[in-house]
Amino acid sequence: MENRATFFAIDASDAGSSARLGRLSLSHATVETPAFMPVGTLGAVKGVPFDLLESWDCRIILANTYHLMLRPGLDGIRRAGGLHRFTGWPRAFLTDSGGFQVMSLATQRDVTEEGVRFRSHLDGAAAMLTPELAMELQAAFGSDVAMCLDVCPALPAPRGEVEDAVALTARWAERCRRAWTGPGRLFGIVQGGTHEDLRRRSAEEIAALDFAGYAIGGVAVGEEKREIERITRSTAARLPAGRPRYLMGVGTPADILGAVRAGIDLFDCVLPTRNGRMGHAYTSAGSVAIKNARFREDGRPLDPSCACPVCRRHSRSYLRHLFVLSDITAPVLISMHNVHFYLSWMRRIRDAIGAGRLPELAPPPEGKVEE
Amino acid sequence: MENRATFFAIDASDAGSSARLGRLSLSHATVETPAFMPVGTLGAVKGVPFDLLESWDCRIILANTYHLMLRPGLDGIRRAGGLHRFTGWPRAFLTDSGGFQVMSLATQRDVTEEGVRFRSHLDGAAAMLTPELAMELQAAFGSDVAMCLDVCPALPAPRGEVEDAVALTARWAERCRRAWTGPGRLFGIVQGGTHEDLRRRSAEEIAALDFAGYAIGGVAVGEEKREIERITRSTAARLPAGRPRYLMGVGTPADILGAVRAGIDLFDCVLPTRNGRMGHAYTSAGSVAIKNARFREDGRPLDPSCACPVCRRHSRSYLRHLFVLSDITAPVLISMHNVHFYLSWMRRIRDAIGAGRLPELAPPPEGKVEE
Numbered sequence: 001m002e003n004r005a006t007f008f009a010i011d012a013s014d015a016g017s018s019a020r021l022g023r024l025s026l027s028h029a030t031v032e033t034p035a036f037m038p039v040g041t042l043g044a045v046k047g048v049p050f051d052l053l054e055s056w057d058c059r060i061i062l063a064n065t066y067h068l069m070l071r072p073g074l075d076g077i078r079r080a081g082g083l084h085r086f087t088g089w090p091r092a093f094l095t096d097s098g099g100f101q102v103m104s105l106a107t108q109r110d111v112t113e114e115g116v117r118f119r120s121h122l123d124g125a126a127a128m129l130t131p132e133l134a135m136e137l138q139a140a141f142g143s144d145v146a147m148c149l150d151v152c153p154a155l156p157a158p159r160g161e162v163e164d165a166v167a168l169t170a171r172w173a174e175r176c177r178r179a180w181t182g183p184g185r186l187f188g189i190v191q192g193g194t195h196e197d198l199r200r201r202s203a204e205e206i207a208a209l210d211f212a213g214y215a216i217g218g219v220a221v222g223e224e225k226r227e228i229e230r231i232t233r234s235t236a237a238r239l240p241a242g243r244p245r246y247l248m249g250v251g252t253p254a255d256i257l258g259a260v261r262a263g264i265d266l267f268d269c270v271l272p273t274r275n276g277r278m279g280h281a282y283t284s285a286g287s288v289a290i291k292n293a294r295f296r297e298d299g300r301p302l303d304p305s306c307a308c309p310v311c312r313r314h315s316r317s318y319l320r321h322l323f324v325l326s327d328i329t330a331p332v333l334i335s336m337h338n339v340h341f342y343l344s345w346m347r348r349i350r351d352a353i354g355a356g357r358l359p360e361l362a363p364p365p366e367g368k369v370e371e
Numbered sequence: 372m373e374n375r376a377t378f379f380a381i382d383a384s385d386a387g388s389s390a391r392l393g394r395l396s397l398s399h400a401t402v403e404t405p406a407f408m409p410v411g412t413l414g415a416v417k418g419v420p421f422d423l424l425e426s427w428d429c430r431i432i433l434a435n436t437y438h439l440m441l442r443p444g445l446d447g448i449r450r451a452g453g454l455h456r457f458t459g460w461p462r463a464f465l466t467d468s469g470g471f472q473v474m475s476l477a478t479q480r481d482v483t484e485e486g487v488r489f490r491s492h493l494d495g496a497a498a499m500l501t502p503e504l505a506m507e508l509q510a511a512f513g514s515d516v517a518m519c520l521d522v523c524p525a526l527p528a529p530r531g532e533v534e535d536a537v538a539l540t541a542r543w544a545e546r547c548r549r550a551w552t553g554p555g556r557l558f559g560i561v562q563g564g565t566h567e568d569l570r571r572r573s574a575e576e577i578a579a580l581d582f583a584g585y586a587i588g589g590v591a592v593g594e595e596k597r598e599i600e601r602i603t604r605s606t607a608a609r610l611p612a613g614r615p616r617y618l619m620g621v622g623t624p625a626d627i628l629g630a631v632r633a634g635i636d637l638f639d640c641v642l643p644t645r646n647g648r649m650g651h652a653y654t655s656a657g658s659v660a661i662k663n664a665r666f667r668e669d670g671r672p673l674d675p676s677c678a679c680p681v682c683r684r685h686s687r688s689y690l691r692h693l694f695v696l697s698d699i700t701a702p703v704l705i706s707m708h709n710v711h712f713y714l715s716w717m718r719r720i721r722d723a724i725g726a727g728r729l730p731e732l733a734p735p736p737e738g739k740v741e742e
Contacts (some may be wrong), residue, residue, distance in 0.1 A: 042692065297447065328702065
């Protein structure tokens with residue numbers, strides 16, 4: 001991994017926290033961090049056309065290896081010329097390894113030293129995911145950032161199970177490291193549940209393998225919010241300072257701000273699109289559940305301070321009207337707004353770090369908007 | 372209706388047919404005809420953001436009075452400041468009168484001299500639509516073009532029923548004419564089923580009322596394609612040459628070309644959006660049913676000759692992948708392509724009329740794309 005010095009550059013640090021402003025130089029994009037990666041499970045950010053993401057200066061999205069290995073499959077992606085050509089997204093892709101989805105979506109999972117044997121949630125077909133296959137898949141995808149295959153137990157879990165997951169994650173990380181031939185960068189993943197000592201052990205074991213970047217996995221899988229924050233803080237502090245840190249699957253705008261202060265650089269989360277399809281909008285004044293009758297004649301935009309195309313044009317009452325009558329336009333517009341909201345929030349965080357004003361930055365309220 | 376001379380200007384006519392190139396000057400847009408109006412039933416063109424429609428130079432969309440009278444209702448639209456403000460669409464709206472939807476969607480319809488009594492398809496609530504209410508609704512909407520309430524029997528129907536519909540449509544047209552106070556233009560609607568003599572009678576009765584424009588209604592309601600063409604041709608020829616003619620609810624690109632040659636200026640149809648959501652794309656080489664296995668590894672765009680954002684970026688194989696896995700992005704992207712396809716097709720028709728080359732213009736094949 002030559003040129004690592006230029007792969008991740010830290011341009012500024014927050015004096016009062018571990019937050020930093022950085023630049024991640026990937027084959028298909030330079031990503032300014034802290035960055036949010038919209039989730040494109042099947043290779044599309046549900047309901048949000050790539051033209052819009054580009055116009056909002058989104059540089060990187062995430063795609064799910066588990067879903068893509070089932071359809072269109074390794075050979076399908078390979079014949080299509082990789083994920084960028086297959087999807088038409090010309091900027092950067094981070095792909096997860098499939099480990100998390102195998103555990104959360106597939107049925108009849110059987111984790112062995114070799115890998116995970118499972119049945120597809122689509123058709124029950126038997127399949128096997130190994131560290132080597134996870135690498136082969138992500139290399140064929142042409143992922144800008146690939147992730148090691150890890151073992152992610154759902155919490156709460158007995159300590160012994162988490163301990164085994166940490167150990168197997170380390171052995172798999174080593175196999176991933178050896179097997180990785182892709183053009184992109186490979187990140188290791190730290191496990192360990194809510195146990196400080198296991199997280200420490202995992203961080204040391206994974207860091208010793210010298211990855212281009214490090215992810216904190218196995219968070220937001222059933223534990224308390226306060227636990228997530230504690231683990232994120234202590235684990236981030238044990239990861240190499242000069243490498244990018246990625247907190248997988250987290251979270252709300254407030255969660256993200258907290259994690260940025262703990263030193264996290266990369267985020268992904270389904271919340272903006274999944275909640276968008278359910279009619280939940282993120283705004284600077286709290287969340288808007290558009291179905292609520294109080295918005296029936298509310299002529300204001302979802303977020304009066306938002307500059308997105310949805311807020312520039314449409315009222316809450318109009319979006320509610322479309323949503324309650326199941327017009328497909330409603331989930332699409334609300335998803336667009338939400339993704340724009342997340343991307344703008346990250347820009348505000350980056351601007352605040354650059355201006356030395358991160359301590360003053362307050363996250364949007366987590367509750368519902370007040371009148 | 373002052374300034375009618377400038378309301379509709381005919382700039383060119385085709386030598387070999389009744390086709391003409393025109394300009395319709397409405398309060399919110401000047402519409403170049405022949406024009407296609409994407410259908411925005413609830414005030415949104417399903418899945419296609421207004422930003423895109425504007426960028427494609429779409430000047431007018433259609434909204435359905437029946438749906439809007441149920442939700443958000445007359446008072447709701449009035450309090451929102453009309454349809455343009457409610458929806459955020461700043462260009463022209465044509466609204467139908469609700470007559471067709473009452474007959475096709477509502478239950479327990481009872482047509483009397485006074486109007487149509489029916490039950491809402493949403494919640495069974497009893498409601499009544501009269502010519503006067505249809506006018507009040509469309510005036511409150513601020514429609515650029517409003518339509519008279521007509522009686523549209525589903526075909527086949529006994530001649531006596533069609534005859535009654537023609538007579539009642541004429542009496543209602545007179546009431547609409549008297550009741551209309553809106554800022555927009557009011558169009559009359561000709562009925563008469565597939566009977567030449569009834570169509571002639573209806574055209575004469577409606578034309579005698581001196582409307583700003585005329586629609587041919589009650590087509591594509593169960594009759595043969597050949598019948599639609601015959602009726603369109605003969606009815607269009609009986610409508611005042613200097614007024615815009617609108618063929619309601621028709622049709623495929625080929626149907627539209629045929630009707631343009633018969634002298635029709637305005638069209639609306641749910642096909643591009645409804646078929647888009649079902650995974651059917653219109654292309655210059657025929658239709659693409661994206662679910663078909665033959666597109667599984669087809670790296671070509673939906674239509675290789677199309678300049679829309681979807682065809683510029685995405686392959687059939689990618690769209691199929693998203694569609695079969697029920698990703699909301701697929702119906703959205705295919706709807707976008709289809710609406711763009713229709714708008715482009717109308718531009719090609721207008722260009723051909725302007726260049727005196729309409730006879731050479733061939734419609735896209737109606738069947739499925741060949742390999």
